[in-house]
Amino acid sequence: MDLEKTCIIPRLQQHEEALSHWRYEGEYSFYNPAKPFRAEHPNQLAGSGCFAWVDSTGELLGHVSYGPDGQIPTAGGYRYSEDALDIGLGLRPDLCGQGLGGEFLSRCLRFAQETYGASRFRLSVAAFNQRAIRAYQKAGFSIECEVTHQVFHNTFYIMTGTLAGG
Numbered sequence: 708m709d710l711e712k713t714c715i716i717p718r719l720q721q722h723e724e725a726l727s728h729w730r731y732e733g734e735y736s737f738y739n740p741a742k743p744f745r746a747e748h749p750n751q752l753a754g755s756g757c758f759a760w761v762d763s764t765g766e767l768l769g770h771v772s773y774g775p776d777g778q779i780p781t782a783g784g785y786r787y788s789e790d791a792l793d794i795g796l797g798l799r800p801d802l803c804g805q806g807l808g809g810e811f812l813s814r815c816l817r818f819a820q821e822t823y824g825a826s827r828f829r830l831s832v833a834a835f836n837q838r839a840i841r842a843y844q845k846a847g848f849s850i851e852c853e854v855t856h857q858v859f860h861n862t863f864y865i866m867t868g869t870l871a872g873g
Contacts (some may be wrong), residue, residue, distance in 0.1 A: 710810055712763035715818045718753040718770060720746035725767045731800045734835055737859070738797065739746075758818070760811060768807075771796040771815045773823060779831045780857035791867055792825035808842035816870045827869055834862040843868070 710765055724734070727744035730736070756776050771777075777793035787793060791842035798807060819825045832839050850866035856863055 709763070710807075713760060713814075715758050715760050715771065715814060718748060718757040718759040720744075720751045720753055721749035722748070722759040722767050722770065723753045726770055731798050731803070735800075735803070737833060737835075737861070751787060760814065767799060768802060769796065769798045769811050771818075773819055777830065779854075779863060781863075782855040785852070785854045785865065787829070791829035792819055792823055794819065794828055794830045796830070800848045804838060808839060809845055812842060812846050820870050821863070827867065829865060829867045830858040831863045831865055834864055840864065840866075 723744050724746040727740045727742070729738075729740070731738050732804055754772075754776065756773040758771050760771065760772075761767055761768055772795040773792055774794070778787050779795075794815060796811065796844070798811060810824035816828060819828065828848075828850070830843065831854075832843065833856075836841075840850075843866050846868060848866040850864045851867045852865050854863050855861070
């Protein structure tokens with residue numbers, strides 16, 4: 708894959724449909740969508756703050772959301788402050804574990820800085836997802852706190868960082 712020929716674009720319903728068919732294995736199956744999505748208007752925007760990482764042919768490689776769509780509901784009522792831009796992101800299952808996480812995160816952060824003027828970022832990650840946690844820590848993110856997901860009742864880490872990794 709030529710990473711130089713990839714880009715982040717507004718996420719469309721056709722991307723949502725593709726995402727709904729992604730299937731992760733083992734403990735990562737937690738991230739599998741509950742049900743398939745059918746795009747009735749494939750070229751309609753999926754929502755504000757929702758983007759897709761695509762290759763030169765338009766094939767979906769990953770997804771990223773900024774703002775409230777990047778937050779998770781917490782059982783303890785974690786208060787999301789406005790001093791950081793929230794990010795939710797994921798790679799296509801067959802691309803996970805290939806060392807692309809750092810590049811994808813870096814692109815998402817640069818895109819957020821250019822699009823939203825953000826310099827401080829926050830993300831939520833399932834505590835079992837050590838692969839993603841390592842990628843985030845390598846990028847300079849640190850664990851701010853531990854929370855419990857309100858719906859799934861599993862442990863998540865809230866991590867914060869900056870584009871420069873500080």
